[in-house]
Amino acid sequence: MDLVTPGLGLIVWTTIVFLILVFLLGKFAWKPILSAVQAREEAIDQALKQAESARAEMGKLQASNEQLLKQAREEREAIVKEGRAMRDAMVAEAKESASVEAAKILESARTQIHQEKMAAVTELKNQVAQLAVDMAEKVLRAELAQPEVAKANIDRDLKDLNLN
Amino acid sequence: MTGSIAAIGAGLAVIGVGLGIGRIGGQAMDAIARQPEASGKIQTAMLISAAFIEGVGLFGVVVSLLK
């Protein structure tokens, strides 16, 4: 039937027009449009990538900042700790040397006191001995001046002796 | 109404095609409901298979046009 019999004229014209269209659009429309779209896509892609890398850089910077801060804090702490330790050591040393000194002084004082005491004792002994001798001399003299008293005393002493 | 036996044949072809494409559409709806994220791919596959089946029906129609 007519409807499904292609006409030669229309075939030829369609071929010509379609080929012209393919050529014209291909050269003057699709090429610039597609390349522009592709360039834009690439630009957007690149911009996104750049933003991403900038963000990563920022993150890295922040991380390193934090790291630095942390390091500083640690250093400060270490210094403080060291100072404290040093102070403690110094105090301890001072205490130690003071107590040693004190002990030394005490010791020497003690020896001196001992020596003094010994000297005093010796002198006291000497004086007591002297006094005793003097007293004995005086008693002897009194005794000897009163023989009955002396005799009574001697008796009593003897009595005591016997009790012992 | 006058007509030829070819029209009946074309009609029969169209019944088959209608059933087939209806089934494709329904199944595609099912598939999309089940996996909405794959709807793009399902649509493409659906359109293509529908186009193929429709082509068979159109052959029947053209036979009737041939007189």
Place this chain on the structure above:
Amino acid sequence: MGLGRFFTLFTAVIMPLGSVLASEEVGHSEHSSAPVEHVADEHATDEAHAPKEEGFNPNELIMHHIADSHGWHILDWDGHAVSLPLPVILWTNDGLVVFSSSEFHHDTEGHHVVNAGGQQFVNKHEKIYYAGTEDKPLDFSITKNVLSLIMGAVLIVLIFLSAARFYAKNTNKAPRGLASFVEPLILFVRDDIARGAIPEKHLNRFVPYLLTLFFFIWVNNLLGLVPFFPGGANLTGNIAVTLVLAAFTLIITNVNGTKDYWMHIVWMPGVPTPLKPILALIELIGVFTKPFSLMIRLFANITAGHILVLSLVSLIFIFESVWISPGSIVLTLFISTLELLVAALQAYVFTMLTAMSFGAAVEEHHHDDHAHAEGHH
């Protein structure tokens, strides 16, 4: 994307409907085929009087519309047909002859003889014969369809060249105006049609052709849906046009066919040897049936759409009652809206299948046995 969703929503409706449209066409063509021989020809002169004289014959109107013609019948005014005369270009035995179609004075019955270039021609059923013979000169006339084709082409060139100018002026800017309208469509063709079907390596080679094909079909489909003068020609519903488009698909596919592609046709790997010749036969037939079905699909869909719209409009004249018109208008509106969708859908399907054909031609599959069974649907 949005378009895709749109498709999903309507495909279940449209595809079967497309078949219904097609069956509608069968009915018309069936009973038109006999009377069209002697009735449709009187049409150009008689159409205006037809309703008054002998009752209205919708077949005549529809067939007249669907077919190509040498003059562009715009409207009837006061009983006279107003039509745009178009050049008749004939390649005769004595060389090229050109004259205006108005010289036939709307005669398509072969009565009015035109003298041109020392020869005599008549117009019988929109075919030009040497007067008094059954011989035809080669007819390269600018017919209604050719004019529509040229206008469509000019429109496409205007749209896309002016869009391209935006990109030439503005680099790396968001598209504005016309560019913002065409860019999503272009990207749709590139990303949703071509990219899925053609390997990335060959994509840039085929995308420009696919874009041209898609917009050519779509714009001409839409022009065909415009109901008054500059549109309304049944261009993409003409088998000659779809034949040319399908032939381009066939040629480009096979010219670009790799060794792999031809191996799959003539000596299918991964199949038992006795089966190979049979498969080769099937595949060789398949090489031609694929573009053939492309041709038939576009032709039948668009023609069926035109027939359906015209049938619904004709209801008013068939029943000769103004009370039918609201129903007729609502139905026509509905079908016309559907046809807008079909216009895009058929452009999409034609382009998609063409892209898949190209993809199959250039694809290098490292297949195992079942991978290729899938690759050949």
